[in-house]
Amino acid sequence: MEEVVTRGNKVVYRDGDSLVKVFNDAKPASDVFNEALNLARVQETGINTPDPVSVSQVDGDWALVTTFIPGRTMAELMDENPDKEDQYLMQFVDFQLDIHAHTAPLLQRQKDKYTRMIQSLTDVLDATTRYELEMRLDGMPNETHVCHGDYNPSNVIVAEDGTLYACDWAHATQGSGACDAAISYLLFALTSKERAEKYLDLYCKKSDTPKQIVRTWMSIVAASELSRRRHEADEFLLQWVDVVDYQ
């Protein structure tokens, strides 16, 4: 097997026509099966994704096997061709809207997932802030669009024929597209405020969504990002979290 990339808690290998994600032992089995289930559910809706192949064990660690999509990630292409950034962003947003256009009634609900994430932050956020966040989340409308939950250019593969595929569905939910856009905005903003703004302009224009709606989600998605415990951007994220509703 040929190693493709190593990330935090996983090593990704290519094995012929398959891609094998081998997680370290910190990853609970349920998470791996859940990601496989998410992938299967999303793939059944007709969204372009790799096909699920199997969940198995490799040397005692859990591994998720999918088909291998020959191509490059959009993140790589953006870095290599800065002059084509606008074009890639356009494709990126179109594909995201295509994903949001699908429904998968059995996927977990976005609000449930974020409520859980906010509630897990007892050590980072005080009860008051968590209460504000939960209250805000509770007041958001209930929607049922397929949302990737971690949609950023490194999770989009541009196949050799130019077709886009989305991978890494561990955070997939059904819920509000605006929330999903807030996550993408946040992920962009962690590295480039300018690219984030460009993305948001494009998303809101193409989906005909007022920016205020996407923004209402930002404190919530910032909190969910905090709960992933990556810690590199905690200060930045906390600033986003500490806001109050208009009264």
Add this chain to the structure above:
Amino acid sequence: MADATQEVLDTVETIDSVDALKAAIQEMRTAEEVFATFDQEQVDKIFYEAAMAANKARIPLAKDAVEETGMGVVEDKVIKNHYASEYIYNAYKDTKTCGVIEEDIAGGYKVIAEPIGIVAAVIPTTNPTSTAIFKCLLALKTRNGIIISPHPRAKKCTIDAARIVREAAEAAGAPKGLIRWIDQPTLELTNELMSDADIILATGGPGMVKAAYSSGKPALGVGPGNTPAIIDSTADLKLAVSSILHSKTFDNGMICASEQSVIVLDDIYDAVKDEFQKRGAYFLNPEELDKVRKTIIINGALNAKIVGQPAYKIAELAGVTVPEKTKVLIGEVESVDPSEEFAHEKLSPVLAMYHATDFDDAVAKAERLVADGGYGHTSSLYVDVNEKEKLDKHQAAMKTCRILVNTPASQGGIGDLYNFRLKPSMTLGCGSWGGNSVSENVGVKHLINTKSVAVRQENMLWYRTPEKIYFKRGCLPTALDELKDMGKKRVFIVTDQFLYTSGFSRQIEEKLDQLGIIHESFWDVAPDPTLQCALEGTKQMKAFEPDCIIALGGGSAMDAAKIMWVMYENPDVRFEDMAMDFMDIRKRIYRFPEMGKKAYFVAVPTSSGTGSEVTPFAIITDADTGVKWPLADYELLPDMAVVDVNNMMTQPKGLTAASGMDVLTHALESLVSVMASDYTKASSLQAIKLVFQYLARAYDDGSDLEAREHMANASCMAGIAFANAFLGVNHSMAHKLGAFHHLPHGVANAVILTRVMRYNAADVPVKMGTFPQYAYPQAKERYVEAARYVGIQGKDDNEVFENFLKAIDELGAHVGIKPTIADYGVDETYFNDTLDNMVEQAFNDQCTPANPRYPLMSEIRDLYLDAFYGREPSSYED
């Protein structure tokens, strides 16, 4: 049922879980049942003591609130606490909230106030203690229990405020545990509370309000404000600037009604800016402005760190140095779009300031700011109060539930401080614009259920007749003398060709000549008068300009004259409107034009049938469209009716018979009408008796003066009766027989009369007529009363009724009425083809509603078919 001695439990000490909350609510329900039995005096004592206690604690509570939340100004929070206790007490001290709160004994109406039960009160961080006091006092005054859900950031002071009110209330006699609170607020508990309570008083941001409204319980929620203040060129600038500063600095800008933007007209912009600076505002330069922008709003949301902070601290957070005493930070900005941070609500002493090229521009900007962040809340205008046009324009444009003029918005919006008709409140409704169920300031009336007790009442009835009814043979010339006395100078006579050519009208003309009154005649009225004929007459009338109209003739001439009278007096009337059907003549939509301003109306009947000389009715046909316009209004009552049998002696046999049977139908229908009264029944009964005594004689011998005279009186009396009690379905059906099959009106009535009577007399009708006076089906009783009055006997009511029907049929037969509709030569196929149409139109006829039995269309159909074929009457009982 609870009584005041019932034991009230108060064992749940801490509400920190769903189980504890449910247990507490369970206990509160018992306390609430006891509280619900308290009278006004007991409640007012509790309200008084609770308000007193809260008032006394206003300073420590204010200190605690600032200390715990880190927001606001102690001295201002003292005012808020003071206001929430004193002003709320003062506003409602005399308001009735228990038992009967309104009573109209004569009108049979009263309103009883009942508590709603348990109020879930969500309290914000911005005004924690004052809002808690406010809501607890409202709950006590309305005999409700209340559970408070404090914000975690202001938990302690909110609970302290509630505890103070609770202890005072209990000391004053309130059941224990009526006021409670969630000790450890979580979303789960707040949501649970909202779904367990009976009503929600939510104050807070959109998330909270949405949660309240989605709980499934009735909610009084409020939403965010984004108050724009316009300063017009005519405003008192010093008053405007200081008012805005006063409001914006109040509790560091945390009142939701507070100004967020000032829109200043160009010609005074510099002066306003100078005044702001002079009074302690700091204008940010472009670089500083940008820094503050990024500080106050993060991703379009309000930075929690700036809420309720003083201006210099906010500046410091933004990395801008301003004098410590700076009252307000002002950013001069251009865009009113939400992408401009300063266009948002800021909940702090930070203000946006805009240029406006003119007043319209200012209003447009304010409109946009309201739409983007403060729909339904509050707006403000500084202007010379004599600038009515500007005030109107502003009021029309603002979609806000409070529009304040020359008033600091924080203090103005909460009411009773800078204005005295807005109810004092800490919860300001934002209407449907803000997604709220109320648009006014929330008060005690929103926390009570009212029971309206309405006792059956009877309508005011009436007995309206022409001002003068003259009768007796030969009375016409004497009656006409009065025209001279009244100073009438120009008389217009409306009559038909026969009466004109045969010289009937000449006797009137001669009399008028004698009296020196000028006159003119219109003699072209045909039977079933047309609108076209009436228009012709009106044209002539307008040219002549009479001050008196004399209608001489049968129903046609009198109806035509009434229509001409209407068009002469009110040339712009529309027949579609005048002819609109009504359920109750006193509640009709159309207001009939006033009559009699130009001409006095005298009706002189020449046949004894229609009674039109004393009725408020007229019917006219549009010959072009075939549409009949039946008009009914007391404005159409003639002023004088002259019943002189000398004018009636030439009635031919057929007319005598038909109009005589018409009189009988008028009398019988008005007698059993749901609107019949003692007054009308007297006329109906006497008319029936006279018809029985004299119709046959008048028919047999047209020169029988006595019979003719009594029939003339019978006609007029029946007219008076149905002018006030109206008719019934007999006339409805007869109208359509006339319209579709050209049966003379009196004949059409007579041929179905006894069948309709039998139908009306049912003891168990499918449906009875709707009118409060009509208590139960009683048509048969009244028919029998008439029968006995006429002299008909029988062993019981049923037999008397049967004998009465027989007598009527015999009378009809005597005067030539045929037994069936078919006997009148109506074609069977055509009758059946038109039947459905006739049925529906008869059902919809204006005469139908007064019928004692409310007819089903299928019943009208059966009646028509029975009368057509002469079938044995079926049972009309349900």
